[in-house]
Amino acid sequence: MGSHFVEENMEGLIRLCPANHIPLTPLSFMERAAFVYRKNIALIQENISYSWEELHERCVKLASALSQLGGVTHGHVVAAVSPNVPALYELHFSVPMAGAVLSALNTKLDAATLAQILQQLEAKVIFVHTGFIELVLQALVTLQEKDKPYLLVLIHDSSNVKELPVSSVPPKILDYQTLLDMGQPNFKIVYPKNEFDPISINFTSGSTGMPKGVVYSHRAVYLNAIADIFRYEMSKSPVFLWTVDMFRCNGWCLPWTVAALGGTNICLGEIDGKEILESIYLHNVTHFCGAPMMLPKIADAIGTNQPLLPNNVNVTVAGVLPPPDIMTKLEKLGFSISHAYGMSEALGPMISMPRKSQDDFSNSNEDANVKIREGIHNIMMEQVDVKDPESMQSVPADGKTIGEIMFRGNAVMLGYLKDPSRTEEAFEGEWYRTKDLGIKYPNGYIKLKDRVVDVIKSGGEIISTLEIEGVLIRHPMVLEAAVVARPDDVLGETPCAFVKLKEGCFVTDEEIIKFCEDKLQDYMVPKAVIFGDLPLNSSGKIQKFILRAKTKALKLCLPL
Structure with a gap:
């Protein structure tokens, strides 16, 4: 046999020959x-x-x-x-x-x-x-x-x-x-x-x-x-609307997925709510993905007598979801919204599940729990877990114990370009370390709590900035919000909120704090609120390291 054949130990078997390996x-x-x-x-x-x-x-x-x-x-x-x-x-x-x-x-x-x-x-x-x-x-x-x-x-x-x-x-x-x-x-x-x-x-x-x-x-x-087919519930010949940038994880690998299914790609000129809706009706779009910020734009474009969508449209977004009333408005029209979590190193979203499956983490409905487990344990992501970063032991699935989200599988990067030290650090312990903190529920659902660098440690409590931001964004006058740690001589750190209001709106910091007091535990309520534009990077993500520096530079003296 030629040198390109590799003989297997078991007699009569050959692996990695041109006939059985491409x-x-x-x-x-x-x-x-x-x-x-x-x-x-x-x-x-x-x-x-x-x-x-x-x-x-x-x-x-x-x-x-x-x-x-x-x-x-x-x-x-x-x-x-x-x-x-x-x-x-x-x-x-x-x-x-x-x-x-x-x-x-x-x-x-x-x-x-x-x-x-x-x-x-x-x-x-x-x-x-x-x-x-x-x-x-x-x-x-x-x-x-x-x-x-x-x-x-x-x-x-x-x-x-x-x-x-x-x-x-x-x-x-x-x-x-x-x-x-x-x-x-x-x-x-x-x-x-x-x-x-x-x-x-x-x-x-x-x-x-x-x-x-x-x-x-x-x-x-x-x-x-191939995993995308399962992740986004696609079937043969989908009609995919390009609302997720192709420069983001190669459009979450969807250029190749649509080809695998013989689907139709719809490219847009401008990504706005009106054009998205028009394209859906014109082309019978079945799927689109992207950042949550496009959902309010679509909701705003819905007319008074808007007809139902021509077919069910699967939407997957990754990031902080908009207020529930917007989600409900879209779902009534015919959108099925899934919420995803992922990163560049995982080729995009690695966890995706219907939004409604997350409403009750202790859900006893087995069908809902299957959806949750499918979303967490995707067919190409072998293991996703929440671990103690020091011992590498899994944290209890109690919905309380915080650990680092880690994963391993066949849809993971090769490494960082020309940066072997960072690559080795990312794969330390034979898992990809996300540097994201999360908790795990008994039904298998993993909830993101915060980035390691963003979490607030206050008087012995670990505070998730994402949870506070989720409350702030529900205020009817708030357009964007970010929370960072503010140095505190007594507690170590306390939450400080940066808020951008909707155009033409006005609200005081006391009113924002009161709004949070009605929805959060006392130690999670922001002790200071600063109004203005938020610093964004090229991907539209809030640069919290700039806000942290600002809290130190301002030397705030607001009452606790």
């Missing part, structure tokens, strides 16, 4: 979709639509052009700075088809941070949407001083995203369609020789500092895309 890669999903669903609509944006057959050919040609013009090959990085347009979806397949690694970057980054990330990536090619060309050129000024050549490819689209006038686009930048036309449809796709080869690099939100490059493998992405 490296897992989501590229196979596109190949299958082009064969099985060839004439079905794969992607729509306004007046543009492609079948799976057409989309497959475009991806192959783009991979061919990248290999020829850009010299892109195995292990090279291709970056993209773009909103959710068809080109960015195509890059999720065409870049790995060329053997390269895709890094879709946050369009909300400032130029300095983008420059640091591009320097770390050493990308061979950068695809940039016309709406963000000035940002990218500004970031490249520093890098060009170091004589690093970059091939820029400009993405145009027909959406409502603001584009630059043609005259303002610098010369010597290649147009996306021009590059595509250079490719050959008979290009031989470069499949990974090892399924652990990198396929993408996603950067964390950088809520506590410089974003970290999280590297995904072909294998993990393939398995997580």
